[in-house]
Amino acid sequence: xxxxxxxxxxxxxxxxxxxxxxxxxxxxxxxxxxxxxxxxxxxxxxxxxxxxxxxxxxxxxxxxxxxxxxxxxxxxxxxxxxxxxxxxxxxxxxxxxxxxxxxxxxxxxxxxxxxxxxxxxxxxxxxxxxxxxxxxxxxxxxxxxxxxxxxxxxxxxxxxxxxxxxxxxxxxxxxxxxxxxxxxxxxxxxxxxxxxxxxxxxxxxxxxxxxxxxxxxxxxxxxxxxxxxxxxxxxxxxxxxxxxxxxxxxxxxxxxxxxxxxxxxxxxxxxxxxxxxxxxxxxxxxxxxxxxxxxxxxxxxxxxxxxxxxxxxxxxxxxxxxxxxxxxxxxxxxxxxxxxxxxxxxxxxxxxxxxxxxxxxxxxxxxxxxxxxxxxxxxxxxxxxxxxxxxxxxxxxxxxxxxxxxxxxxxxxxxxx
Ligand SMILES: [Zn+2]
Numbered sequence: 001x002x003x004x005x006x007x008x009x010x011x012x013x014x015x016x017x018x019x020x021x022x023x024x025x026x027x028x029x030x031x032x033x034x035x036x037x038x039x040x041x042x043x044x045x046x047x048x049x050x051x052x053x054x055x056x057x058x059x060x061x062x063x064x065x066x067x068x069x070x071x072x073x074x075x076x077x078x079x080x081x082x083x084x085x086x087x088x089x090x091x092x093x094x095x096x097x098x099x100x101x102x103x104x105x106x107x108x109x110x111x112x113x114x115x116x117x118x119x120x121x122x123x124x125x126x127x128x129x130x131x132x133x134x135x136x137x138x139x140x141x142x143x144x145x146x147x148x149x150x151x152x153x154x155x156x157x158x159x160x161x162x163x164x165x166x167x168x169x170x171x172x173x174x175x176x177x178x179x180x181x182x183x184x185x186x187x188x189x190x191x192x193x194x195x196x197x198x199x200x201x202x203x204x205x206x207x208x209x210x211x212x213x214x215x216x217x218x219x220x221x222x223x224x225x226x227x228x229x230x231x232x233x234x235x236x237x238x239x240x241x242x243x244x245x246x247x248x249x250x251x252x253x254x255x256x257x258x259x260x261x262x263x264x265x266x267x268x269x270x271x272x273x274x275x276x277x278x279x280x281x282x283x284x285x286x287x288x289x290x291x292x293x294x295x296x297x298x299x300x301x302x303x304x305x306x307x308x309x310x311x312x313x314x315x316x317x318x319x320x321x322x323x324x325x326x327x328x329x330x331x332x333x334x335x336x337x338x339x340x341x342x343x344x345x346x347x348x349x350x351x352x353x354x355x356x357x358x359x360x361x362x363x364x365x366x367x368x369x370x371x372x373x374x375x376x377x378x379x380x381x382x383x384x385x386x387x388x389x390x391x392x393x394x395x396x397x398x399x400x401x402x403x404x405x406x407x408x409x410x411x412x413x414x415x416x417x
Contacts, residue, residue, distance in 0.1 A: 092389020
């Protein structure tokens with residue numbers, strides 16, 4: 001059940017997703033990275049759409065694009081709607097982009113009614129969520145949350161350009177990065193619409209879902225050490241084969257994560273010395289662990305560690321897991337979740353599916369400065385970070401209706417509260 005105009009509005013949003021996909025550094029796929037010429041170009045195009053939606057635009061010192069419309073009096077704290085416009089290499093058209101363009105569309109639909117809202121309405125297009133260029137994700141939203149790190153200025157891209165040089169070339173002043181930070185009292189909350197990037201909504205036959213929390217990942221580098229020896233001359237009792245041991249570790253990682261309803265992935269594995277006629281003496285691998293709750297994730301990490309040690313000890317191998325990244329999970333705000341639920345319910349899905357996000361999002365960083373909530377839109381077969389990312393016109397239409405209704409529910413509860 002969608003409003004009469006929703007399909008027309010959704011068509012406009014999807015056409016704009018296509019238009020932004022054309023602003024790409026890659027002739028064969030979509031690729032738009034932080035502080036690039038394509039980043040400047042999409043900000044320019046999106047700013048024109050924000051302007052048309054009645055928003056006053058500005059770009060902050062982290063390259064994030066903002067649009068604002070005052071509420072019933074000037075200077076009220078803002079409800080911010082948004083997502084990101086940067087992409088992974090060989091990306092789809094909707095990851096992040098759909099959230100920004102839906103936010104602009106909701107602002108446009110609210111039109112003159114926005115001046116009755118008990119808050120200002122802002123739309124943000126974050127500049128760097130994926131971390132494709134400088135291998136550090138969430139730079140744009142971290143700057144907004146006041147969590148910019150000085151060491152980021154010296155990070156380099158593949159061609160050796162620093163973040164500092166790229167920012168200056170983009171027309172930003174690194175000395176003024178602090179100005180991108182928003183103060184908690186300026187903000188009421190943050191709502192992000194995003195494609196699910198997983199298959200759960202599709203499996204449940206739902207167009208939309210309410211996000212309960214965003215998982216924080218822990219990542220490790222693993223090393224299994226055995227002994228490299230001649231493949232022909234070394235009988236089995238004498239072998240300390242690091243690759244066979246690591247393979248058992250990989251299987252244990254999958255088994256334990258499944259048993260505990262978490263997610264753990266070995267995405268990279270390399271055997272050394274890597275000769276066809278040499279028993280591998282060393283294996284290096286990556287490990288990424290996620291769960292709905294940090295405590296459960298940490299328990300899973302402990303179980304993986306014990307299993308890895310046990311499996312390797314039985315083969316005369318040693319194993320080390322070194323932590324290289326740890327992010328805290330973020331819980332979506334209860335009141336904002338209720339507004340998102342009410343928004344979806346207004347479209348006819350009385351009891352919306354609730355799910356936790358296995359993927360990271362800008363909302364994680366923004367949560368440090370204001371309450372956040374998210375609305376997921378079904379994507380075909382859960383495919384994302386790939387060119388064949390797909391959403392349907394009908395789902396985008398119902399998403400716009402729900403997003404707008406959620407904003408109006410925040411206004412209602414804010415008035416009543
Ligand atoms: Zn995204």
